[in-house]
Amino acid sequence: MLAHMQTDPKGPAIEFHEVSYEANVVKILSGLNLKIARGETLVLLGRSGSGKTTTLKLVNRLISPTSGEVMVNGAPNETADLIRLRRGIGYVIQEGGLFPHFTVERNIGLVPKIEGWGKERIHSRVEELLKLVGLESEIASRYPHQLSGGQRQRVGVARALAADPEILLMDEPFGALDPLTRDELQREFMALQQRLHKTIVFVTHDLREALRLGSRIALMEAGKLVTALTPEDFLKSDDPWASKYVQAFGDGTASIVNRGGR
Amino acid sequence: MNIVRFMLQNHTQVLELTLEHLWLVGVSTALAIAIGVPTGILIAHRPRFNKPVLASANIIQTIPSLALFGFLLPVPWLGARSDRLAIVALTLYALLPIIRNTFTGIRGVDPAVVEAGRGMGLTESQLLFQVELPLATSVILSGIRVAIVISVGLATIAAAIGAGGLGEFIFRGLAMVDDRVILAGAIPAAVLALAADFIVGLLERRLRTP
Numbered sequence: 285m286l287a288h289m290q291t292d293p294k295g296p297a298i299e300f301h302e303v304s305y306e307a308n309v310v311k312i313l314s315g316l317n318l319k320i321a322r323g324e325t326l327v328l329l330g331r332s333g334s335g336k337t338t339t340l341k342l343v344n345r346l347i348s349p350t351s352g353e354v355m356v357n358g359a360p361n362e363t364a365d366l367i368r369l370r371r372g373i374g375y376v377i378q379e380g381g382l383f384p385h386f387t388v389e390r391n392i393g394l395v396p397k398i399e400g401w402g403k404e405r406i407h408s409r410v411e412e413l414l415k416l417v418g419l420e421s422e423i424a425s426r427y428p429h430q431l432s433g434g435q436r437q438r439v440g441v442a443r444a445l446a447a448d449p450e451i452l453l454m455d456e457p458f459g460a461l462d463p464l465t466r467d468e469l470q471r472e473f474m475a476l477q478q479r480l481h482k483t484i485v486f487v488t489h490d491l492r493e494a495l496r497l498g499s500r501i502a503l504m505e506a507g508k509l510v511t512a513l514t515p516e517d518f519l520k521s522d523d524p525w526a527s528k529y530v531q532a533f534g535d536g537t538a539s540i541v542n543r544g545g546r
Numbered sequence: 547m548n549i550v551r552f553m554l555q556n557h558t559q560v561l562e563l564t565l566e567h568l569w570l571v572g573v574s575t576a577l578a579i580a581i582g583v584p585t586g587i588l589i590a591h592r593p594r595f596n597k598p599v600l601a602s603a604n605i606i607q608t609i610p611s612l613a614l615f616g617f618l619l620p621v622p623w624l625g626a627r628s629d630r631l632a633i634v635a636l637t638l639y640a641l642l643p644i645i646r647n648t649f650t651g652i653r654g655v656d657p658a659v660v661e662a663g664r665g666m667g668l669t670e671s672q673l674l675f676q677v678e679l680p681l682a683t684s685v686i687l688s689g690i691r692v693a694i695v696i697s698v699g700l701a702t703i704a705a706a707i708g709a710g711g712l713g714e715f716i717f718r719g720l721a722m723v724d725d726r727v728i729l730a731g732a733i734p735a736a737v738l739a740l741a742a743d744f745i746v747g748l749l750e751r752r753l754r755t756p
Binding site: 367444 | 656659661663664669672676677681
C-alpha cells in the first residue's frame with residue numbers, strides 16, 4: 285500500500301539536514317543533522333524543552349522546519365503528500381491520545397477504515413493487533429475511559445500499527461505509567477521490536493528507558509543534538525552532557541543496556 | 547378554573563396560535579443552527595475571527611427585542627411580511643448561544659486527541675466530522691437548548707408587529723385587562739419552552755460522549 289514511499293530500501297529511513305525550527309522568533313531547534321537507519325530504535329533523550337518532541341513532529345510534519353530539510357524514505361518531506369506521509373508513519377503519544385468517543389475497535393480500525401478496508405478485514409486486523417500488544421479481544425468493545433493506563437497505552441500502540449507503517453514515532457509513550465506497568469510495557473516493546481523491525485523514533489527523558497530500549501541514543505540539549513551513541517558508548521562517553529545524565533541516574537545504569545545487536 | 551374554561555372554549559385559536567408560535571421558533575432556530583454552527587467551527591479554527599464575531603453576536607443580544615423588530619420594519623424585503631421579519635429577528639437572537647457553544651465545544655476538545663488524529667493522517671474534514679464535532683455535540687446542543695428557550699419567550703413579542711403566535715393573546719389580554727386572555731398565551735408558551743428544554747436535554751444526554 286505504501287510501497288511507493290520506499291525509494292531506496294538501503295538508505296536511511298529518516299534524515300535531518302541542517303534542520304532548524306523557530307516558533308515566534310524563539311529558536312527551538314538549530315542545525316540538526318541526523319540519520320536514522322531502517323529498523324533501528326533511535327531514542328531522543330533530553331530535558332523538557334530540549335527539542336526532542338519538536339524533532340519527532342518534524343518527521344510526520346505536524347510542524348514544518350524553518351530551514352533545512354527532513355527526508356523520509358529518501359524523499360523530502362516538504363513535497364510529500366501530507367496525508368499519505370502521515371498514514372505511513374505510526375504515531376503514539378502519552379496516554380495513547382485515544383478518541384474517547386470510539387470503542388477500542390474503532391480507535392484501532394480508524395485508519396484502515398478511512399483507507400477503505402472492508403469490515404471483515406478490519407475486524408480480523410483489530411483482533412490480531414490486540415493479541416500482538418497483549419490484550420484480550422473482549423476489550424475491543426470498551427471505551428478508553430473503561431481501560432487502565434497500561435491498557436490505553438497498549439491500544440495506542442496497536443492503533444499506530446494498524447496500517448502496518450514502517451516508521452513509528454513514540455512521544456513519551458510510557459511516561460504516565462506506574463513503574464511496574466512501565467517495566468512490563470518496556471519488555472513487551474522490546475519483544476515486539478524484535479519481531480517487527482520497525483524504524484522507531486522514541487522520545488523520553490528517562491535515561492534508563494533510553495538505555496534499555498534504544499539501539500542508539502540521541503542526546504539533545506537546548507535545541508541542539510549533543511551526540512548520538514549506542515547505549516554502551518553512551519555510558520562510556522566523556523561528553524559532559526552525557527556524563528551529567530549518567531551521573532544523575534546513578535549506579536546500575538550499565539546493567540540495563542540494550543545489547544540487542546544493531 | 548375559569549382560565550381552563552376560557553382556553554377550552556377558545557381551543558381552536560389556542561392551537562392555531564401555538565402552531566404559529568412553533569413555526570416562528572422552529573424556522574428561526576433552524577436558520578440559527580445553519581448559520582451559527584458553521585460560524586462557531588470557523589472561529590474555533592481561525593482564532594483571529596473569534597473576538598469580532600462573538601462581540602457582534604453579543605451586541606445583537608443587547609438590543610431590546612421590541613426595538614429590533616422596529617428597526618427591521620423599514621428594511622425593504624423584510625418589512626413586507628411580518629412573520630418574515632420576526633423570523634429574522636429571532637434568528638439573530640438565537641445566534642449568540644449557538645455560536646458561542648460551538649466555539650467552546652470545539653475548543654474544549656483535548657488538543658492531544660486532535661493532534662493524535664492529525665498525526666494518524668486524518669484530513670481536516672475527517673478530523674472535524676469524526677473527532678471534533680462528535681466530542682463537542684453535547685456542548686453545542688446545550689447552546690441550541692438555550693437558544694430555543696430564549697426564542698419561545700421572545701417570539702411572544704413578535705405579535706406586536708403582527709407576526710402572530712401566542713403573543714397575540716398576551717397583547718390582547720393586556721389591552722382588555724383580562725388575565726385569562728394573557729394566561730391563555732403565557733401558559734402554552736411556558737409549556738412549549740419547558741417541553742423544548744426537556745426534549746433537547748434528553749438528546750444532549752443521549753449523545754454525550756461516554
